[in-house]
Amino acid sequence: MQRVTILGSTGSIGVSTLDVLSRHRDRFELYALSASSRWEPLAEQCLEHQPRYAVMVDQVSAQKLRERLAEAGSKVEVLSGSEALLEVAGGTEVDVVMAAIVGAAGLLPTFAAVEAGKRVLLANKEVLVMAGGLFMQTARRAGAGILPIDSEHNAIFQCLPLAAPLAAGLDLTALGVRKIILTASGGPFRNHSSESLADVTPAEACAHPNWSMGPKISVDSASMMNKGLEFIEACWLFNARPDELEVLIHPQSVIHSLVEYVDGSVLAQLGNPDMRTPIAHALGLPERLQSGVERLDLVASARLDFEAPDLSRFPCLALAMQAAQQGQTAPAALNAANEEAVAAFLAQQLSFTDIPRVISKVLERVDFTEPRDLAVVQHADAEARREAQRLIARLGCRT
Ligand code: NAD
Ligand code: MG
Structure with a gap:
């Protein structure tokens, strides 16, 4: 037990x-x-x-x-x-x-x-x-x-050699991995123009086409900050450099992510978009457990589409990739600014397109340091939240 x-x-x-x-x-x-x-x-x-x-x-x-x-x-x-x-x-x-x-x-x-x-x-x-x-x-x-x-990271984990203990720190080169490819559905606004994004509502942002999730991650998916956070998450979990990761839009959310090896093999994990699959996988490992998830019907899915992400319409993804490059407390500041901006958007105090504006200004204004211990991280978090709230109060007046 x-x-x-x-x-x-x-x-x-x-x-x-x-x-x-x-x-x-x-x-x-x-x-x-x-x-x-x-x-x-x-x-x-x-x-x-x-x-x-x-x-x-x-x-x-x-x-x-x-x-x-x-x-x-x-x-x-x-x-x-x-x-x-x-x-x-x-x-x-x-x-x-x-x-x-x-x-x-x-x-x-x-x-x-x-x-x-x-x-x-x-x-x-x-x-x-x-x-x-x-x-x-x-x-x-x-x-x-x-x-x-996280379904993508669980998929990547499943596509890596079994028994690769993450906490020990993977050596992707020794494992023959060339790229880790994170898939993204693109969210509810995948085909929206930049102009129309300014007027979207919290209800529209929370209506994810494939997944049913809490409000914060739903807004993150709509802005593609979710993929940005996952990009940073993947760097740490798999001991990957940012240039070893790629983001691929795949609207059907059937392929949950892929791992490309130096011999040209590309392994993917597929399944219905239902979090009970990764949960059952992690609970049961090394055994497989029943999860209650419906069987994947590929004939009914019929097609799987792919496209490159559009960083100009979804600047949150670019901001997160940049924070991953910067390192130090940049990702902590990005996360804090995003949490504040998303809460303000959900409370209808900030427009959707102001979310990346707030984050980018916060990242310009706060200093980054080496996160030696949790106190440093918490300090960076608090500072970024203060700065974000100041900006939200200013920008919020316009909405
Ligand atoms: P949710 O909003 O549905 O649930 C959040 C839970 O956290 C609730 O039980 C709530 O009571 C608790 N909580 C909130 N604030 C708290 C606080 N201050 N102190 C203690 N408890 C608090 O969120 P969710 O969609 O289940 O997501 C949870 C986490 O999992 C997030 O980090 C999200 O990014 C991640 N995640 C979710 C999904 C998904 O499908 N929902 C997929 C991948 C990753
Ligand atoms: Mg995910």
């Missing part, structure tokens, strides 16, 4: 993880579920899945959750506050941690799991963008297992 903690269990990845786990109750036991402040969905999950602990970051919501569970006669113990998240991520009784909090909020709990040497299923890509070097170093030192959940 492996004991599992899900950080961010009420989100899109959290729900898919519970779905896969519930198909394998003979192998996995739920240790803890966690959410930020919405207690009703967490109450339902607790009643259905009976974890040992439920962590609600917000204290008031935690109290409501406690009362609701007590009424229902549940034995689940409710903990609250961000310290509790660290405990359920790094506790000695935990074997597997699904890191599925969205954004920088996941930094410390995910690090707690890595420091404690857990098998970490990493969905929370922002952690690697902010502090990828420290993350991989910590994993190596603590003997943590890192398994990518």
Whole structure:
């Protein structure tokens, strides 16, 4: 029996993880579920899945959750506050941690799991963008297992030789890898003109053609910042230089990414766009587990299209690639500015095309340093957020 903690269990990845786990109750036991402040969905999950602990970051919501569970006669113990998240991520009784909090909020709990040497299923890509070097170093030192959940990175991982332990640091040249090719659907605005992008709404941005995801990553997909974050994520996970990576638009999201070898072989992983596949892969490795995902029907898909990304219509992707080149705290600043700009766009305080404007100005104005420890990363994050908020307040007046 492996004991599992899900950080961010009420989100899109959290729900898919519970779905896969519930198909394998003979192998996995739920240790803890966690959410930020919405207690009703967490109450339902607790009643259905009976974890040992439920962590609600917000204290008031935690109290409501406690009362609701007590009424229902549940034995689940409710903990609250961000310290509790660290405990359920790094506790000695935990074997597997699904890191599925969205954004920088996941930094410390995910690090707690890595420091404690857990098998970490990493969905929370922002952690690697902010502090990828420290993350991989910590994993190596603590003997943590890192398994990518992001569908592209999971696909790449599957196309690399089996048993390539990511935390040890891959040698792509020794493995004969020439290029890693990240596919991107292009999002809901793939065919929009630059002019029409200025007027798109949050609802339109969140209506992804192939995937159903949380609001932040949906906006990132629409701006292609998601691919930019994934570009940086891939550099750290696979020990790749930016010039060893390529981005390819593939609107059907059937090929989840590819690895090109020096002999001309190109390996790809295919499947329906359903996150339960990478989740089941990472939970089961080296075995394959049932995931509930429908079989891929290639005859019904009929065609697979490819095109090059358009960096001028989607400047967020270019900004992220540039931050990957710059290194130091540039990716952390990029991530922080993006989180602020996306939150402002979702709150209708900023236009869609102002998202890259804010990020690019933040990157011009803040200094980058070597992220020696998490305090440096957190400082860069806070500084970039302050600068982004100042710019948003100015630009926001126009919308
Ligand atoms: P979501 O918005 O649906 O869920 C986020 C979860 O995090 C919720 O459970 C929420 O309660 C929790 N949370 C939010 N803020 C928090 C805070 N301050 N402290 C503690 N918990 C907090 O997001 P999602 O779509 O499930 O994405 C989660 C992560 O996985 C993101 O980093 C995203 O980029 C990544 N990811 C998601 C998908 C997908 O298909 N949804 C695919 C690949 C990668
Ligand atoms: Mg992805």
